[in-house]
Amino acid sequence: MKKISPSLLSIKKENRLEVANQLFNMNIDWIHYDYMDEKFVPNSAIEISEIENIKNNSKRHIMDIHIMAFEPEKVVDQVIGLVDYATVHYEAFSSENDLQEFINKYKGKIKLGLSIKPNTSFDKITKFLNNIDLLLIMSVEPGKGGQSFIETSLDKIKSARNYIDKNKINILIQVDGGINDKTASGAFKAGADVLVSGSYLTIEPSKSKLDLLLK
Numbered sequence: 001m002k003k004i005s006p007s008l009l010s011i012k013k014e015n016r017l018e019v020a021n022q023l024f025n026m027n028i029d030w031i032h033y034d035y036m037d038e039k040f041v042p043n044s045a046i047e048i049s050e051i052e053n054i055k056n057n058s059k060r061h062i063m064d065i066h067i068m069a070f071e072p073e074k075v076v077d078q079v080i081g082l083v084d085y086a087t088v089h090y091e092a093f094s095s096e097n098d099l100q101e102f103i104n105k106y107k108g109k110i111k112l113g114l115s116i117k118p119n120t121s122f123d124k125i126t127k128f129l130n131n132i133d134l135l136l137i138m139s140v141e142p143g144k145g146g147q148s149f150i151e152t153s154l155d156k157i158k159s160a161r162n163y164i165d166k167n168k169i170n171i172l173i174q175v176d177g178g179i180n181d182k183t184a185s186g187a188f189k190a191g192a193d194v195l196v197s198g199s200y201l202t203i204e205p206s207k208s209k210l211d212l213l214l215k
């Protein structure tokens with residue numbers, strides 16, 4: 001699969017719905033919604049009410065929420081039935097046991113994603129892959145848009161692709177951070193299924209930029 005899931009993080013709140021609709025007109029069918037709690041990362045981002053508003057006033061699309069927050073259950077409880085995928089951070093849990101309990105609790109209620117920051121190795125999360133639907137590899141430190149793609153992420157994407165294919169695990173690999181016309185093809189080649197694109201694609205959306213991401 002080769003898909004682009006734009007993030008509206010770099011767009012002013014009052015313009016997000018309009019930009020989402022522009023993206024849908026370019027045949028985008030997936031939006032990545034960034035949620036931040038000001039603790040796991042220092043900033044805040046998109047509120048649940050905004051996600052509801054965009055859903056209610058636009059085309060049906062695949063929706064994932066990237067939960068950059070401690071106590072992710074509090075967020076997941078609010079988005080069951082609203083979005084398709086809820087992605088939580090490995091680093092947000094105080095133990096792997098807590099993460100396993102989280103997965104057991106929500107599995108079947110919503111599609112689950114698990115994200116790792118650039119300094120977390122892929123090996124840490126292999127044991128969870130059979131019970132989740134999406135692996136989100138961060139190619140920048142989570143927290144803000146407009147950062148540069150960390151090149152070593154490519155090795156992590158390749159390791160994940162090899163492991164998933166070898167073990168025939170049914171899961172999508174999404175990559176987030178610094179995706180643009182120069183970095184997208186490498187990330188797809190390394191094995192990503194879905195690329196998040198924030199500042200590059202959404203600040204001035206165009207079909208030609210989208211085509212460059214997918215080339």
Ligand code: DX5
Pocket residue numbers: 007008009010032034066140141142143144145146147176177178179196197198199200
């Ligand atoms: C960063 C967010 C990203 C962000 C990506 O913490 O998770 O989704 O919007 O923005 P760009 O594409 O500008 O790096």
Ligand code: ZN
Pocket residue numbers: 007032033034066176196
């Ligand atoms: Zn994100």
